[in-house]
Amino acid sequence: MERIKMKTPLVEMDGDEMTRVLWQWIKELLIEPFVELKTEYYDLGLKHRDETDDRVTLDSAEATKKYGVAVKCATITPNAQRVEEYNLKKMWKSPNGTIRAALDGTVFRAPILIDGITPYIPTWKKPIVIARHAYGDIYKAADMKVGAGKVELVYTDKAGKETRMTVHDFDGNGVALGMHNTDKSIYSFARACFNYALDVKMPLWFSTKDTISKVYDHRFKDIFAEVYENEYKEKFAAAGIEYMYTLIDDVVARIVRSEGGVVWACKNYDGDVMSDMVATAYGSLAMMTSVLVSPDGIYEYEAAHGTVTRHYYRYVEGGETSTNPVATIFAWTGALAKRGELDGVAALTDFAKRLEKATLGTIEAGLMTGDLVPLFKKEGVTPKKLESRAFLQAIAERL
Ligand code: NAP
Ligand code: MG
Numbered sequence: 001m002e003r004i005k006m007k008t009p010l011v012e013m014d015g016d017e018m019t020r021v022l023w024q025w026i027k028e029l030l031i032e033p034f035v036e037l038k039t040e041y042y043d044l045g046l047k048h049r050d051e052t053d054d055r056v057t058l059d060s061a062e063a064t065k066k067y068g069v070a071v072k073c074a075t076i077t078p079n080a081q082r083v084e085e086y087n088l089k090k091m092w093k094s095p096n097g098t099i100r101a102a103l104d105g106t107v108f109r110a111p112i113l114i115d116g117i118t119p120y121i122p123t124w125k126k127p128i129v130i131a132r133h134a135y136g137d138i139y140k141a142a143d144m145k146v147g148a149g150k151v152e153l154v155y156t157d158k159a160g161k162e163t164r165m166t167v168h169d170f171d172g173n174g175v176a177l178g179m180h181n182t183d184k185s186i187y188s189f190a191r192a193c194f195n196y197a198l199d200v201k202m203p204l205w206f207s208t209k210d211t212i213s214k215v216y217d218h219r220f221k222d223i224f225a226e227v228y229e230n231e232y233k234e235k236f237a238a239a240g241i242e243y244m245y246t247l248i249d250d251v252v253a254r255i256v257r258s259e260g261g262v263v264w265a266c267k268n269y270d271g272d273v274m275s276d277m278v279a280t281a282y283g284s285l286a287m288m289t290s291v292l293v294s295p296d297g298i299y300e301y302e303a304a305h306g307t308v309t310r311h312y313y314r315y316v317e318g319g320e321t322s323t324n325p326v327a328t329i330f331a332w333t334g335a336l337a338k339r340g341e342l343d344g345v346a347a348l349t350d351f352a353k354r355l356e357k358a359t360l361g362t363i364e365a366g367l368m369t370g371d372l373v374p375l376f377k378k379e380g381v382t383p384k385k386l387e388s389r390a391f392l393q394a395i396a397e398r399l
Helices: 017-031 046-051 055-067 080-085 095-103 183-200 216-239 248-257 268-282 309-316 326-343 346-364 388-398
Strands: 010-014 039-043 069-072 106-111 128-133 142-146 149-156 162-170 174-178 204-208 243-247 262-266 288-293 299-303
Touching: 010 055, 010 326, 017 309, 017 326, 017 388, 039 055, 046 055, 055 069, 055 095, 069 326, 095 288, 095 299, 106 183, 106 268, 128 183, 128 268, 162 174, 183 204, 183 216, 183 262, 183 288, 204 216, 204 248, 216 243, 243 248, 248 262, 262 268, 288 326, 299 326, 326 346, 346 388
Parallel strands: 010 039, 010 069, 069 299, 128 262, 204 243, 204 262
Antiparallel strands: 106 128, 106 288, 142 174, 149 162, 288 299
């Protein structure tokens, strides 16, 4: 059989532990037999990040800007224990944080739905995608404990002129917080959300608390409205999708009552919290994909889960593992499909869709990894737990 040829290479970011093992097997069993895989390879495994003083992470982000599409394996974000385990020179920063900063992106998290796994909210028939603004607010804030006295917000402009506002006059102990965002980042966030919604042809809902936060959150609302009016209104109409702004309380109520099928754009903290709620309600973190989209249309695909350390230690000791590869497979198919679309290689996009179908079909036929077995309920199908590699082989057979 002739394999599908690629035009432009994908940026391939290898990673750590169990997901690094799955990464090789996915390529070997599911992709390379069908595609003449062309990638520019970056080893983001912790050992190599340490050897290169984390240069490799920055290089992979630069390559992503150059080629436009990347696929990333889960990576370890080092903590004190990892510094010791890997004898690191330094506690390197989160690669995801570094890549996000370089691409100025917004993170979209989407669940993979399976016939046989009912969400905890049974009316959710279609995916709910959370678009999380990944810059600023409480994640880049200054906060302090205070005693009796006055806390003020002071802005000094370039000419040295001060504007002061009282936050609170304390007559006892308390806490205070100062946070910020930038127009530039909010414009990027807005464009990334509008582009993504157009891409997947799903309506976009954006929520803040602008009735209470009359300046801060209101700025987000205004920027989204301006970008929509000037740049996206006609494109949305042509695609037959709508943009809606409403209060976060209102969206929470609407989401619970909905059947899914929306992109929900959230401020940083809302997105952090709501993505965990949505992921849990759909059943499993191992069935959640994640894509980072930059305002100029650069895509980086990955699984939302980590390196599955506990399974890896068992694997290293020669024990059996049943680690779910679905989100990592979908990271690959997302990247291949996008590459095919951008390069006009229809066979590549078509292959990616077939691989997704074969993956879902394998589970729906009752063959799955251990994490899904207790969630799976389908008439006439008894779920069977397979080991990590055997599950990939079952998908390969169906494919
Ligand atoms: P994790 O790797 O997501 O795993 C947490 C637990 O969730 C696992 O022990 C496993 O439960 C279950 N799980 C997650 N993914 C699974 C899968 N594909 N198949 C089956 N079960 C799965 O999170 P973590 O243990 O908190 O973090 C491990 C490492 O990953 C850390 O070093 C962290 O820095 C890194 N991390 C990286 C990323 C990223 O690169 N995007 C994201 C998060 C964490 P059981 O053990 O009960 O089976
Ligand atoms: Mg969270």
